[in-house]
Amino acid sequence: xxxxxxxxxxxxxxxxxxxxxxxxxxxxxxxxxxxxxxxxxxxxxxxxxxxxxxxxxxxxxxxxxxxxxxxxxxxxxxxxxxxxxxxxxxxxxxxxxxxxxxxxxxxxxxxxxxxxxxxxxxxxxxxxxxxxxxxxxxxxxxxxxxxxxxxx
Numbered sequence: 095x096x097x098x099x100x101x102x103x104x105x106x107x108x109x110x111x112x113x114x115x116x117x118x119x120x121x122x123x124x125x126x127x128x129x130x131x132x133x134x135x136x137x138x139x140x141x142x143x144x145x146x147x148x149x150x151x152x153x154x155x156x157x158x159x160x161x162x163x164x165x166x167x168x169x170x171x172x173x174x175x176x177x178x179x180x181x182x183x184x185x186x187x188x189x190x191x192x193x194x195x196x197x198x199x200x201x202x203x204x205x206x207x208x209x210x211x212x213x214x215x216x217x218x219x220x221x222x223x224x225x226x227x228x229x230x231x232x233x234x235x236x237x238x239x240x241x242x243x244x245x246x
Contacts, residue, residue, distance in 0.1 A: 101141070114139050133186075142188060146175040149220045153193055156221075157214035161199055164210060169198035191224075 097119075103112035113124040122144070131138025150173040158168050176192040195211060202210070215221055 114141060114144065142177050142179060145188070145220075146177040146191065149177075149191055149218070150175040150193070152218045152220040153195070153214055156218035157195070157197065157211060160210045160213045160217065161202075164206075166199055166202055166206075166210070169200060171195065171197040 098117040099122075100115045100117050101112055102124075104110055108129050110128070112127050114122060114127055115124050116122045125139040127139040127141065128136060130136035132140050132142075153173050153175070154171045157171050157173075161168050172195070174194045176194065178189040178192070180187055180189040193215060197207070197211075199207060199210075
């Protein structure tokens with residue numbers, strides 16, 4: 095299974111504008127983002143926020159799966175993913191993600207819940223993805239002469 099997303103960007107780092115879209119499900123369509131939306135609190139999307147939302151959702155599903163594998167039922171799970179951003183000499187970066195989880199699992203001890211919660215943290219597909227190599231295919235395309243901002 096492959097899921098896809100797409101982004102467009104036009105202009106400089108500080109003054110340009112872009113869009114973010116999910117293409118597999120079309121859930122998010124051409125949501126605008128800018129430097130100001132990412133780093134200054136202006137209206138618009140934050141790509142890292144989409145990563146955090148995905149991580150929270152993935153974690154909830156992983157926790158439900160680990161509970162199921164342990165023969166336990168789940169009434170509810172609520173997770174907030176707090177993604178910390180920073181910068182270094184190469185630019186902006188994701189420093190870490192802290193998951194804050196509240197769950198109702200009937201007849202489960204605190205110790206068993208802690209084991210299940212940790213199993214979901216390390217087993218969640220997005221937690222695991224953040225530890226894998228990222229590959230790249232990059233193609234430089236010549237700009238059309240006479241049409242400012244247009245790339246073929």
